[in-house]
Amino acid sequence: xxxxxxxxxxxxxxxxxxxxxxxxxxxxxxxxxxTYNTLVDDHGWSEASALLVSGxxxxxxxxxxxxxxxxxxxxxxxxxxxxxxxxxxxxxxxNSTRALLVKDSAVTGLFGLLCLATLLAPRPLMFYFGRxxxxxxxxxxxAYYNGLWQYEGFRNAQRRMTLVWGVVxxxxxxxxxxxxxxxxxxxxxxxxxxxxxxxxxxxxxxxIRFVKRTKAEGERRAAEAAAAAAGQGSAx
Numbered sequence: 001x002x003x004x005x006x007x008x009x010x011x012x013x014x015x016x017x018x019x020x021x022x023x024x025x026x027x028x029x030x031x032x033x034x035t036y037n038t039l040v041d042d043h044g045w046s047e048a049s050a051l052l053v054s055g056x057x058x059x060x061x062x063x064x065x066x067x068x069x070x071x072x073x074x075x076x077x078x079x080x081x082x083x084x085x086x087x088x089x090x091x092x093x094x095n096s097t098r099a100l101l102v103k104d105s106a107v108t109g110l111f112g113l114l115c116l117a118t119l120l121a122p123r124p125l126m127f128y129f130g131r132x133x134x135x136x137x138x139x140x141x142x143a144y145y146n147g148l149w150q151y152e153g154f155r156n157a158q159r160r161m162t163l164v165w166g167v168v169x170x171x172x173x174x175x176x177x178x179x180x181x182x183x184x185x186x187x188x189x190x191x192x193x194x195x196x197x198x199x200x201x202x203x204x205x206x207x208i209r210f211v212k213r214t215k216a217e218g219e220r221r222a223a224e225a226a227a228a229a230a231g232q233g234s235a236x
Contacts, residue, residue, distance in 0.1 A: 024061055101180045105176040126161040154218075164203070168203055
């Protein structure tokens with residue numbers, strides 16, 4: 001394993017990072033949920049139609065980022081693909097309450113499969129998530145993050161995170177499908193969001209701890225390698 005010392009990251013632009021994160025959360029998370037619920041609950045739209053309309057917000061987020069950063073990043077592409085998959089799943093088959101619950105599980109299961117599939121790609125999915133939320137989005141920040149790929153420890157960590165996210169989401173989807181046929185509808189409607197957000201929160205906490213632990217381990221190995229090299233130089 002490479003023990004080369006990684007360069008220090010460039011100074012982050014706090015304002016750029018905050019603006020980018022706020023836009024992504026507002027347009028890719030909050031606005032679609034509010035739009036979907038408003039159209040379905042207050043205006044009687046079909047779930048498929050409301051889903052398609054709410055998908056316009058992440059597209060707007062991507063358009064703003066393209067105009068701001070002058071490039072369409074892979075995170076935006078993944079978001080658009082995921083929205084397309086979600087819309088396609090919502091249009092398939094019957095629309096009973098149980099069927100809709102199973103479809104929700106299918107979407108998270110497909111995300112798990114997407115994670116695992118990207119392990120065969122040059123860079124796994126979690127690399128792009130990390131670059132999106134772990135940098136300020138400036139050219140210097142993105143270039144620094146991209147440069148970390150040369151380190152074996154960093155590459156292994158990204159692949160391991162992607163593997164864990166993929167497997168956990170496949171398990172979560174399987175559990176929710178099974179519970180959809182075991183629990184009554186009212187109970188499942190209450191349980192499903194708990195599983196969804198509980199899984200996401202648990203993975204987020206695990207990822208934060210894993211990144212800190214991996215970084216500390218890399219710094220320890222680099223220090224040991226530097227000390228060994230210094231010792232050999234003194235002996236020579």
